[in-house]
């Protein structure tokens with residue numbers, strides 16, 4: 098089997114996150130979920146949520162699905178790096194993404210979501226595509242959609258073709274040669290942290306020379322920005338007129354009309370270049386002439402994150418073989 102579905106920016110002006118339409122249950126209920134390689138819970142806004150926590154999201158109503166079954170006495174509770182959180186109970190139901198169906202997929206129904214989820218009216222939940230060891234369901238942890246679908250897939254892979262301010266694609270079970278140029282460079286993945294953790298071979302700022310240095314980080318489709326060690330940030334923003342690290346805004350900001358260099362990172366011998374337009378991320382507040390950078394420091398996270406700002410500069414293959422690997426290509 099294979100599947101292919103759109104990755105749609107939730108906001109027309111800034112790539113805060115991408116959502117993908119999925120069908121759950123019988124008759125199918127369509128929700129728009131944030132496919133997130135940085136976590137492993139599939140959870141949805143549901144009919145169990147208090148109305149006060151719903152602001153325009155589409156909810157999953159298990160009672161309206163003839164194939165929904167409660168997973169009795171199972172609960173979940175998750176927290177994310179940005180401090181957001183959610184928790185609830187668990188059903189299993191039919192789950193379809195772009196024509197690829199998994200029966201008896203664990204669908205975690207929210208009974209409580211934190212305010213940042215309530216505020217994001219275009220995200221109806223998350224589909225965790227990390228390793229199932231990260232799943233928070235107790236007493237028995239559940240498998241991700243990818244782990245459930247893998248045995249039925251033509252190939253045990255999914256690919257991310259995210260795009261700057263436009264609609265991209267997630268493909269499941271096949272690699273679409275039309276979506277990239279040149280060759281795909283695969284590097285090993287360390288699965289023990291539960292994320293798609295890999296080592297980049299170094300970086301370059303603009304047209305400067307390449308600095309060969311190992312950068313261990315995670316490929317996280319559910320994180321908007323790129324978070325890297327402070328020394329790399331200093332090297333980058335030193336080249337940006339008026340750039341400062343702002344305590345007020347919690348990161349590097351600069352005048353929106355400043356000229357920004359591109360940023361290149363290494364995947365083995367290969368090089369992926371993030372255009373400067375991706376790094377001038379957004380005004381700090383609507384209409385401001387001060388912009389927030391798409392590259393920020395990872396020092397407060399304790400982990401480097403290659404989020405959407407980097408992923409949308411490439412075609413990325415999440416290969417779930419034995420052992421798993423991650424592949425990067427230009428496009």
Ligand SMILES: CC[C@H](C)[C@H](NC(=O)[C@H](C)NC(=O)[C@@H](CCSC)NC[C@@H](N)Cc1ccccc1)C(=O)O
Nearest residue numbers: 133135136137176177178179181317319320398400
């Ligand atoms: C503070 C929580 C720490 C980071 C840790 N949680 C995690 O690692 C979870 C699974 N993953 C995440 O918090 C991050 C990876 C960060 S590593 C510090 N990825 C998922 C996140 N972008 C999902 C999201 C999407 C939209 C809106 C908000 C959040 C834990 O539970 O211990």
